[in-house]
Amino acid sequence: MTIEQSTPTTPSLGGTPTTPSLHDGEQFSTLDALESEAIHIFREVAGEFERPVILFSGGKDSTVLLHVAIKAFWPAPVPFSLLHVDTGHNLPEVLAFRDEVVARHNLRLHVASVEDYLADGRLTERADGVRNPLQTVPLLDAINDHRFDAVFGGGRRDEERSRAKERIFSLRNAFGQWDPKRQRPELWNLYNGKHAPGEHVRVFPLSNWTELDVWRYIAREQVLLPGIYYAHERDVFERDGMWMTPGPWGGPRDGEELQRLSVRYRTVGDGSTTGAVLSDAADNDAVLAEVAASRLTERGATRGDDRVSEAAMEDRKREGYF
Incomplete structure (x- = not known):
């Protein structure tokens, strides 16, 4: 993944130059x-x-x-x-x-x-x-x-x-x-x-x-993110209702079956406690539709460390x- 040069007048972390937020005749959003x-x-x-x-x-x-x-x-x-x-x-x-x-x-x-x-x-x-x-x-x-x-x-x-x-x-x-x-x-x-x-x-x-709001802003400003925020095929296993990926943190354990599925991450943290979600949302428009339909926050859905107790955080x- 590369982060390409932005224009001098419009700073951006995105892959293409951004334009100013407001144009003639537009309302303040x-x-x-x-x-x-x-x-x-x-x-x-x-x-x-x-x-x-x-x-x-x-x-x-x-x-x-x-x-x-x-x-x-x-x-x-x-x-x-x-x-x-x-x-x-x-x-x-x-x-x-x-x-x-x-x-x-x-x-x-x-x-x-x-x-x-x-x-x-x-x-x-x-x-x-x-x-x-x-x-x-x-x-x-x-x-x-x-x-x-x-x-x-x-x-x-x-x-x-x-x-x-x-x-x-x-x-x-x-x-x-x-x-x-x-x-x-x-x-x-x-x-x-x-x-x-x-x-x-x-x-x-x-x-x-x-x-x-974050995803709408990412789409508007063309902010580049790690590819794991978009749907991709990955070896995962199910644990406590979350799709985890194997790594130096261990897993899968006995009884946990490794599967190759289309997933994406809604939030990123410690690989031993952060899960992915099943998804085909491969671009910003698809992610926006998916997030708009969700009834769980990203931490509530995919962060095991927040499930220890109601007062964990x-x-x-x-x-x-x-």
């Missing part, structure tokens, strides 16, 4: 409003904080986040570096796409490796082999080591109930923990970035977007997770 809000948030953070960073995994939400950041500061370069917490169980297509985007836009990428923490004993492998929960310590260490005071994430309120009640500027204490009682009101698009030494703020410019956020 919902997508325009969401993009405008996100651009405003990026610029607010640039003005208020000293060392922001963008969490970037190569997934669809972080790719859209980076696309908006590029538009927010064009023609200047993005004034933030990128941070990825690599579990070692990421799908190879996503890592290749991540590196290609970084090289294409001459960005600086920091990688916090869960593998390194397991190798030197700072973390211990879980019995179930899932590594998503192990991301918290490397993430917080990277934030402290690089003195990041604002951390952009691609979280959206429609994904999960604990994210639904999180502010766009989410204050985290010196231990990276989230306390809902300390969150500040955000009236009239005014954001309070004040924080004590050692604290930082997680920032979610896509908070008010839905999964459908909130418990992890209190520990310092994304």
Whole structure:
């Protein structure tokens, strides 16, 4: 997959040049409003904080986040570096796409490796082999080591109930923990970035977007994504109602039959806990139709780590997770 050259006046992560969002006679659309809000948030953070960073995994939400950041500061370069917490169980297509985007836009990428923490004993492998929960310590260490005071994430309120009640500027204490009682009101698009030494703020410019908004934006802006977001044939096996792919994380187990099926991923995470969905949606129009008809969020449908309990995500956020 290649990311081709964009025109000088219209920055894009897409494969063909984009055009400005509004044309003569067009009305201001919902997508325009969401993009405008996100651009405003990026610029607010640039003005208020000293060392922001963008969490970037190569997934669809972080790719859209980076696309908006590029538009927010064009023609200047993005004034933030990128941070990825690599579990070692990421799908190879996503890592290749991540590196290609970084090289294409001459960005600086920091990688916090869960593998390194397991190798030197700072973390211990879980019995179930899932590594998503192990991301918290490397993430917080990277934030402290690089003195990041604002951390952009691609979280959206429609994904999960604990994210639904999180502010766009989410204050985290010196231990990276989230306390809902300390969150500040955000009236009239005014954001309070004040924080004590050692604290930082997680920032979610896509908070008010839905999964459908993200895909409509991807289609409109021609944003390129890893190919696994579109239907492709893959060896998968069924586990807990999800279609999993074999990899260094293991599987299939006894009784789990490997099958070659047409699938796609709605979200990307640890390969040991993120499933694919059966799909023939091979392009943006087909994905849009599929998402519009879905009654489950992408995390609820394909993320096993969110099924541990109803409060699984909130418990992890209190520990310092994304």
